[in-house]
Amino acid sequence: MASRISGRARIENEAEKLTEPIALKHGVRIYDVEYVKEGPEYYLNIYIDKDGGVSILDCEAVSRELSDKLDETDLISDAYTLVVSSPGLGRTLTKDRHLQNSLGEKVEGKLFKADPDVGGKEFEGVLTAWDAGTITVEIETVPVSSGRKKKSKEGQNGPENSSRAVVIPRKDIAVLRLYLDI
Numbered sequence: 001m002a003s004r005i006s007g008r009a010r011i012e013n014e015a016e017k018l019t020e021p022i023a024l025k026h027g028v029r030i031y032d033v034e035y036v037k038e039g040p041e042y043y044l045n046i047y048i049d050k051d052g053g054v055s056i057l058d059c060e061a062v063s064r065e066l067s068d069k070l071d072e073t074d075l076i077s078d079a080y081t082l083v084v085s086s087p088g089l090g091r092t093l094t095k096d097r098h099l100q101n102s103l104g105e106k107v108e109g110k111l112f113k114a115d116p117d118v119g120g121k122e123f124e125g126v127l128t129a130w131d132a133g134t135i136t137v138e139i140e141t142v143p144v145s146s147g148r149k150k151k152s153k154e155g156q157n158g159p160e161n162s163s164r165a166v167v168i169p170r171k172d173i174a175v176l177r178l179y180l181d182i
Contacts, residue, residue: 011035011044014075019046022065028058031087032094035076042080044070047087059084090180099130106179107137109168117166124179125163133170138163 016033023030031047048054048062063084070082093099093107108124115121118139125139140163 008035011076014073015044015046015070018069018073018075019062019066022062022069023048025065026058026061028054028062031091031098035080042076042078044076044080044082046082046084047091048084049087054086059086090177092175092177093127094176096130099127099135102127102178103129107176108179109137109176110174111168111172112174113172115168115172118168123166123168125166128165130170134167135170135173135176136165136167139166 012033012035015035016030019030019033028048028050031049032045033047034043034045036043036045046062046066048058050058063082066084067082070076091098093102105127106124107127109122111118111121111123113121123137123139125137127135128138129136
């Protein structure tokens with residue numbers, strides 16, 4: 001039995017297929033494709049990337065060529081706005097390829113509900129592993145102190161920070177993105 005996908009998912013998949021050769025031609029890769037409705041407006045957002053980052057010229061070149069291709073194929077029947085841009089520094093990690101490319105990077109996330117292993121609804125740490133159902137994040141733990149600093153044998157103040165691996169079900173994650181230190 002063939003699986004049915006939503007109209008939105010179909011448009012995103014087809015738009016990605018149309019964009020792929022155009023992106024390759026212009027020396028960029030597709031990071032993500034979203035077809036969203038914001039208020040009364042529809043947007044087809046194409047996020048492109050390349051080593052060293054994309055420029056406005058990269059976005060413009062892909063946008064012009066893709067716009068013509070979308071008009072030819074008449075993929076989207078509703079009026080919409082095509083937006084081609086960089087995913088930005090604090091990019092969201094929604095696909096397996098995003099997780100794979102972000103292994104070893106610091107991430108931050110929010111959960112749908114508090115998790116005692118995470119210590120609440122928000123977390124940050126280093127993405128160390130992922131699979132179809134979970135991600136593993138090395139979260140830094142800060143020891144609780146009585147407020148008085150003790151000298152350790154090495155002459156340093158207080159207890160050391162440590163880290164622990166936390167396995168989080170992907171279905172429990174509301175948002176996961178690269179950590180942005182501003």
